[in-house]
Amino acid sequence: MTALSPDTAIESAALRSDRARLEREGDWQRLDAIVTAMEKGRLRKVSDEDLLALPGLYRTVASSLSIARETSLDAATLAYLDALVQRAWFVVYGPRTSLWDWLRNFLGGGWSRAVRAIGPDVAVAFAVMVAGVVAGWLLVAHDPDWYFSLMSRAAAQERVPGASREVLHGTIFGNDGQSGMSVFAAQLFSNNARVSIMAFAFGFALGVPSLLLLVHNLALLGAMLWLYHGVGLTLDFAGWIAVHGTTELFAIMLSGAAGLHIGRAIAFPGKLGVLASAAQAGRRAAMVMTGVVLMLVIAALLEGFARQLVDTTPGRFAIGGFMLAFWIAYFFAFRGTKRFREQGAGEGRT
Known part of the structure; x- marks a missing residue:
């Protein structure tokens, strides 16, 4: 060759x-x-x-x-x-967006869009929470011993049936010199964070445990409202709770709604089938829960610092009212940036 x-x-x-x-x-x-x-x-x-x-x-x-x-x-x-x-x-095959782009899309419309998508579940969770508050009030009004079935004596501290107005007044005022979260505030936040996570995690059981958790947790609030109402401190207690509660309770409601959304998708999958319906609901609920974590962090800061620094009921209502108005506007009025609306429309078509 x-x-x-x-x-x-x-x-x-x-x-x-x-x-x-x-x-x-x-x-x-x-x-x-x-x-x-x-x-x-x-x-x-x-x-x-x-x-x-x-x-x-x-x-x-x-x-x-x-x-x-x-x-x-x-x-x-x-x-x-x-x-x-x-x-x-x-x-x-590479990552579709950077962390910054993901965060911008999440806060710029993704989170609020996911919350609106589970709107019926949010409405049910809200109704169940209101029922929980009423149930807690009625239980302790009928028998004060129920108070310690809802709250441990260690967590209650001075907040017990029979406490004087002066004692209860001192638990919600005169703390502006404190730094950081009080023991009770830390316990309350820990409890609410645990309830939020469990309400979401138990959604697979058709959402029933999620609703029961909401009832139990809000029954505690109803019992405390009854306690402070008995000594004429209803508005002052409501203002004390409002500073962080409008954010924290909103987060609990969303977590319960997210769990219920998954349970409802499993119970009534429709034409998609159980697995496909649960997967779709899971992605939407996970988006909601990502935001719930952010809300709990904000609530912790408000509970640990803002509530200590603002020692008047009108000031506390102003903070709580502003936060409530902000969350309602963000979730139900804010439709996202133009870029995200286009992206969301594309996702909807697919």
Whole structure:
């Protein structure tokens, strides 16, 4: 077999490189254009046909790169294909958004949109919480011994049936010199955080345990309202609770609603089937619960510091009322940024 001269070998390699370019260059250029548009955030300029073809084009170019390496095509072609495959990999398989973009989309409409999507469950959770407060009040009004069935003596401290007005007044006023969370505030926050997590986690049991947890936790609030009402401190106690309660109780309501949403999806899956319905509800509920964690952190700061620093009932109502108005406006009036509304509409179509 006659060996090729160096000049002939170079010419043959060049011909193979040119032939490979001619056969596949159209796919390379198409993938390059799609990837470039997506890298620049111009997703709306990419047609549905190109989006559907993207995975196939990536595999085609990856195959071209493998062949180019085996046949020793020219260095410029190899470098181009290698860079294109890396860029396409990040578009097809890499993370869709950065942490900052995710956070911006989450706060810019994703969270509020998820809450509105479970609106019926939020309404049920709210009604159950109100019923819990009424039940707690009526139970201790009928028999004060129920008070210690709802709250441990260690957690109650001076807040017990029979305590004088002066003692109970001292538990909600005169704490502006304290720094950080009081023992009772820390215990109350810990209890509410635990209830929020459990109300969501028990949603798989058709949402029944979630509702029972809401009733029990709010019955404690009803019992305390009865206690302070008995000595004429109803408004003062309500203001003391409002500082953090409008955020914390809102978070508990959302966690109960998220658990109920999953339970309802399992009990009534519709045409999707149990697994698909539960998975869809789980993703939506997880979005809500991510925000609940943020609300609990904010509530902890309000409970540990704002309530200690503001020692007047009107001031406490002002803080609590502002927070309540903010959450209601954010969840039910705020529709998100224009960018997120477009993104949400796209998700809805898919």
